[in-house]
Amino acid sequence: MKEEERDNYYVQGLAVPETPEPGAEPKPWSKTAIVGQARPRVDAYERVSGTAIYPSDYTFANMLYGAILRCPHPHARVKKIDISGARQIDGVHGVLADTTTGGDIRWPYVMQWPYEAEKISKLFDSHCRFEGDAVAAVAAATPCQAMDGVRAIKVDYEVLPFVADERQALKPDAAKVHDDSNQVNKQTYSRGNVEQGFGEADVVLEKTFRTACELHTPLELHGCVANWDGDRLTIWESTQGVYAIQSKVAELLGLPLSKVRVIGHYLGGAFGSKLQPGKYTVIAALLARQTGRPVKLFLAREETFLVVGNRPPANMTIKAGIKKDGTLTALEFTGIATGGAYPAGGMTLLDWLVRDLYTCPHVKTETTDAYINGGPARPFRAPGHPQCSWALEQIIDDLAVAIGMDPVELRFKNIPTVSQGREGTPPYTTTGLEECITKGAEAFGWQQARQRTAAGRKEKGHLKRGVGMGSCVWFAGGGGPPSTMIVKLFSDGSVNLNMGASDIGTGTKTIMAMVVAEELGIKPEMIQIEHGDTGTTQYATSSGGSKTVPTEAPTVRSATIEVKRQLLSMAAVDLAADPADLRYNGQYIEVAGAGSRKIKITDITKLKKRGVVVGVGYRGPNPENKVINPFGAQFCEVEVNIKTGEVRIVRFLGAHESGRVMNRLTFDNQVFGGITMGIGLGMTEFRVLDTNRTGKMVNRNWHDYKLPTALDVPADMISIAIEMPDSEANNTGA
Amino acid sequence: MMPNFSYIRPESLQEAITHLGSADARLHAGGTDLLPCLRDQVFDAKKVVSINGINDLRSIQETEDGSLRIGALTTITEVAENPLIRERYAALAQAAAEVASPQLRHQGTIGGNLCQKPRCWYYRGEFHCLRKGGKICYAKGGENQFHCIFGGKGCYIVHPSDTAxxxxxFAAKINIVGPKGKRTVEAAVFHVEPSKDVTRETVLEPAEIVTEILLPRPLQGLRSSYRKVRARQAWDFALAGVALVLQFQGNKVTKGRVVLCGAAPVPWRSYEVEKVVIGSALDDATISRAAAAAVKNAKPLEKNDYKIPLFQGMLEEELQKIKNG
Known part of the structure; x- marks a missing residue:
C-alpha cells in the first residue's frame, strides 16, 4: 500500500490528548475532536444493506430446526407424556423431554437483588406454572417438520386452578402457584416519619394507579443456533451479553467455561429481555448434542409474547403531602406487582422514584411481589421506574393544582443533590435535574404553551389541548468494573478493538471506535471491532441498564493509552530519547519541543518487527460514596377530542443529563426510542390475560398487542442534551 | 404453522367454483386474512383456490345508467384512490383509506374485505368458541373490551370490515356466482347476525364467490363520510366507526342511511339515528338527539361500556361535520 494512503488512516491536524504517565489515570477530556460528534454508525452500511448477519440469519449445512412443545394452560401438571409420535414424523431427528436421556436438567429461577428469592424448576417441569412453559422439544430437518413433531407428542394434562391477576393472588382463597404463599416478598422502606410529614402539610392527596403489563417484543426473535465440535459447544445467540449466556449454559450443562463459546455480533432488539439465556438456549444445545448436528431454535412470535419476559403490571397507591410554598413534606407508597410464576423481580425498583427523585424528608414505602400463573418478568428499560413515574408524576401534578402552583415550579422546588433513597445519602456526581427542567421548559416554551392551551380550552370546539411534564432519575447508569479491553495497533497503523460487550443497537461499537480515534488520531473507519464472542474477546457484563458506555468507554480509553505508551517506548529507541520526553502526535511521535526529531508510527522499528502493539485496558473503580445517575425531564403537548376521548400527541421534548454525550446521533436515537416506548406503555400497549375463565393470554400477536406505529408518535420530537462536566465518574465523563 | 394444502389457480370462475366445491377448499384472493387464519389454525384447508388469475374481477367501471361496478379483486388501495369513488362515494374511499396499513391495502381486495373473518381474539386464538363449533362464547364474561354493544346473541364479535x-x-348490491348460478344480494343484508347463524359471517353458500359490487348512481344532494376511531392510528380495526350517507335539501336531511362499525357482529344500521335525522334540519338539537338515540338500545358487555359515550360523541362530531358539508 502506498504511504499516502496510509496517511489517510489519520485525521489530519487533530490534536491528540496527552498520554498520561505510566500508571497514571487520565482525566476526562476537556476538549474533544471526535467524541461528541454526530457520527453515523460504523456498521450502518451492514445494517441497512442487510449484509449484517444476525444470529437468526445463521444457517449451516446439515442444520436442524428446533421447536418447543408448550403447555397450553396457565397451570397444569403433566400426568403422562408420549413422545413416540414425534419420532415417527418425517424429518424428525431428535426429541427431548424430561424423560429422555439428557433432558432431565434443573432450571433455577434466582433473584439475588433487591431481595432474595429462589425456586428451582426444571427445563421440562411436569408442574407447568405458566402458559407456554416448556414440556418437550423436537429437532427436525425443516421448521415445519419440527412443528409437526411437536404436535405429534401426546400429553395428558391435569389442569389446575390458576390465578392470573396479582390483586387476586394475595387473597387467601386464591389458587397457589407454588405450594406455599403467593407472596414472593414484601419490602418496606422508611425515612423520617410520614405521619409527622402529613401533619406538616397544607395539602394531602391520596390516589391509586395501575400500569398494565408491557411486553418487549423486539423485532428479532429470541433464540440461537447451537453446535458441538467434540466436547466444545458453540452458540450463536441473539443476546445482550455473550458471557451471561456462557456462564449459565456452562453451569447447567456442567461444562468448563472454556468449552462454551457464545457469539452474538448483532442483535435485533432486546430492551432487557435478552440479558440471560432462555430455556431455548439449553434446549438447542441439548438437541444439537443428541442429534450431532447444528440446531437452530428461534421462537415463534407468539411464543415470545408468553415466555421471554415482560414489564410487570403494577398497582400503586400514593399519598403525598405538600406545603403551600411547594415543599414536599411526606410521601407514602404502596405497590403490588408480579413477576409471574417464578421469582423474577416483579416489584424491583417500583418505589425508587418515590424514594429518590424529589427532596422529601418523610418517606415510607411498601412493595409486594406476588406470584401469578403468568410468564416470568425480565428487566425492561429501567425496571420499576416508568410504573412509579406514572403514579408519582400524576400525584405531583395534582398537588400542583391543589396549591395553585405551576407543576414545573413545584418540581423545581424539590430537587435533591444527594441520593436520599440510599444508605448514608451519598451525593450524586452531578445532579442534572434542575438543568433538565429549566432548559427543557425553556426549549419547549412551557409557560407560553400552558397559557395558550389553557386559553384554547375555554374556546368553543371539541379538540382541546394540554401540556404536561415529568422528570426522572435512573437508579443505575454509571457503569463500573469489570471490563477488559484489548486494542491492537497493526504495523500499518490500523487498529483492531477487541471488546466482549454487545452492541445492542445503541451504537456501542461506534462510540468505542470514536474513543480509540480520539486518543490515537486515527479515523474511526480505520478501526475494526471484534466483539461479542467469548472465544476471542474478553469478559464483559451484559449490555443493558444504560451502563454500557460508561463501563466500556473508559476501558477502551485505558487500553488505547496503553498502546500509546508502548509506542512511545518503542519510538524512544529509534529516536534515542527518553520516552518521557516524547509526545504521541497521531501520525508521528516527536520529541517534545523539538518537532524535527520525529518518527512516523509506521516507521517504528519494533512495531515493524513485531507487527502489532497490544494494549490492555481494565475498568477502574467508580468514586467511593458517590452516586452516578442520569436525570431527565420530558414535556409534551396533547390534543384530546373531548367528544370521543381520542388523544393525539402533538409534540414531545426530552431533556436528558446522561453524562458526556459521546455520539449525538446515537444519543438522540435513544431518547426518541425511549419516548416512543413510553408512548406505547402510556397509550397503546397492554397484555391481556383471560383472567376469569382460562388464564390464557389473548393478545399474543402484533395486531392485538398494539405497539405504537409511526402515526402514533409525533413527528415533532426534540432531544436536548444537558451536558455537565463530570470529572469523578470515570475517565471519559460518559 | 401452515397446514398442508394443494394450491390451484384457475382461470375461469366456473373452474374456481368447481374446485371450491371440494372438501375443505378455501378461496384465496389477497390472502391477507386467509393466510393468518390458516397459520393460527382458525380453520383448516386441504385446497386453496386462488381467484387471482381471473382478471375480469379486477376493474372499476362506470355503467351506462351511472352506477359503478367494482370487481371483487380490486385492491383496497385502488378503491381508496379511484377518482370516481372519491368524488361520488366519498365515504367508501375514506373507509378504504383507513383500512389496515399501506402494505395490506395494496394486497387486500374489496371482496376479501367484505368476507374477512372476525378479529375476536378468542375466535383467532386457541379457544374452541361457539363460532368455531364449540359450546361457549369466551367473550361473554371474558375480555370483551373490543366486542359488540349491539346485535350480540351467543357470539359478541364486531364485524371488522371498514368498507362494508x-x-x-350507499345501498350497494353484491353480485355472487356459485354452483347454482348468479345472484345479487343487498350489501346491507350480506352479513349474517349470530342470532341467525353463529357459524357464518356472510350469506355466501359453499363454493359461492363474490364477483362484483354495484354502487347505485348517487342522488342529488348526497353527502357521505366515514369515521373510524381506533386504539392506534394505523393497522387497527375500529373501536367505533360510522358511515353516513345522507341526502340534503338545504340543511334538511331527506333520505339516507347511517351504518355503524365496531358496534355489532354485522355492519350495524342505526335506524334510531336515521329516524331522528331524516326529515329534519340537522341543527344542534337534532344532532344531539340523534347521537343519544344511537346508543339508547346498546347493550354493553362488562368491559366495553366506554363505547357508549364514544359512539355518542363520535356521532355528534360526524353529524356536525356532514352538516357543514
Missing part, C-alpha cells in the same frame, strides 16, 4: 358499512349505507 359505507357499502351498506
Amino acid at each position: 358499512p359505507p357499502l351498506a349505507a
